[in-house]
Amino acid sequence: MPANATAHVRIARPSRDLRAAERFWVLGLGLDILYQHAADHNAGRRHSLLMVGWPGATWHLELAHDPAAPVEPQPTPEDLLVVYLGEPVPDVLLERLEQHGGERVPAHNPYWDTWGVTVRDPDGYLLVLSTRSWAGS
Known part of the structure; x- marks a missing residue:
């Protein structure tokens, strides 16, 4: 491939x-x-x-x-997984993420607070749910 x-x-x-x-x-x-x-x-x-x-x-x-030699996650404020929703972030989705270990946090880059919502996962990595669309170009 x-x-x-x-x-x-x-x-x-x-x-x-x-x-x-x-x-x-x-x-x-x-x-x-x-x-x-x-x-x-x-x-x-x-x-x-x-x-x-x-x-x-x-x-x-x-x-x-690795249970025998665990690696501690070391996310930075710029380690983002961005999901482009192309619509407002549903409140029910944010509530579900928080009920399952997520924490809504302010973004390091204010761009993401303007165009989405940032949620910290249980390992400290950041998920951004963006209200924007991505056209790929």
Whole structure:
């Protein structure tokens, strides 16, 4: 597959608690579990994985946890996952995210407060729900 717009993208990062991450991303945002497995040293799997996304999308989010040597997430204020909704952010979605471990926070860049809502996930990473659309060009 060539490196172009059809290539699938995986965004991978560490998680302290995959159960908390699953509640936020699946029950809160509404992503599907695309794949998951628990660490099993006997089977050669050092990491527990949770991969979430929307079926058919050209991206997915992989959250990994190594119980034997956990990596502490170190998000910065500019580590954003932006979802372009193209409409106002539904209050019910924000409430669901907060009920499932999210915390609404002011954006480091005020642009995102103008054009969306920023929510911190249980690992400290930032999800921006943008009211804008993305045309890809």
